[in-house]
Amino acid sequence: MIRYGRQYVDKKDQKAVLATLKSDWITQGPQIEIFEKALNKRFGSKFCCAVSNGTAALHLTALALGWKKNDIILCSPISFLAASNAVIYCGARPDFVDISFKDYNIDIQKIKKKKKINK
Numbered sequence: 001m002i003r004y005g006r007q008y009v010d011k012k013d014q015k016a017v018l019a020t021l022k023s024d025w026i027t028q029g030p031q032i033e034i035f036e037k038a039l040n041k042r043f044g045s046k047f048c049c050a051v052s053n054g055t056a057a058l059h060l061t062a063l064a065l066g067w068k069k070n071d072i073i074l075c076s077p078i079s080f081l082a083a084s085n086a087v088i089y090c091g092a093r094p095d096f097v098d099i100s101f102k103d104y105n106i107d108i109q110k111i112k113k114k115k116k117i118n119k
Contacts, residue, residue, distance in 0.1 A: 032050050035050055036050050054082060055086070058086035059089050063090060067090040071091075071092035074114070075087065077096040077098065077099075078099050084096075
């Protein structure tokens with residue numbers, strides 16, 4: 001699990017950050033390409049694009065999925081605002097489906113009900 005608000009930073013991480021801060025490239029440059037290639041290798045992916053934050057990542061994902069005007073994207077209302085904003089940034093419309101109290105994920109049964117109602 002990735003802990004939100006509790007990071008693990010070791011000496012190797014600190015050394016890498018310091019080296020980057022002392023270089024000519026702080027926000028772009030060769031370390032980004034190294035990082036992206038490491039992610040490609042780790043996940044066996046063909047493409048990778050590092051972005052500045054989770055909001056940018058969600059927006060880029062929405063664009064990659066081709067969301068556009070008149071698309072309706074189901075979202076959980078129990079989430080960070082960036083999730084539904086990514087839908088709006090693409091011109092699509094978020095439609096909210098509540099969570100399951102068993103596992104706190106979006107409720108599959110409520111998605112099925114909503115699908116029947118919208119037919």
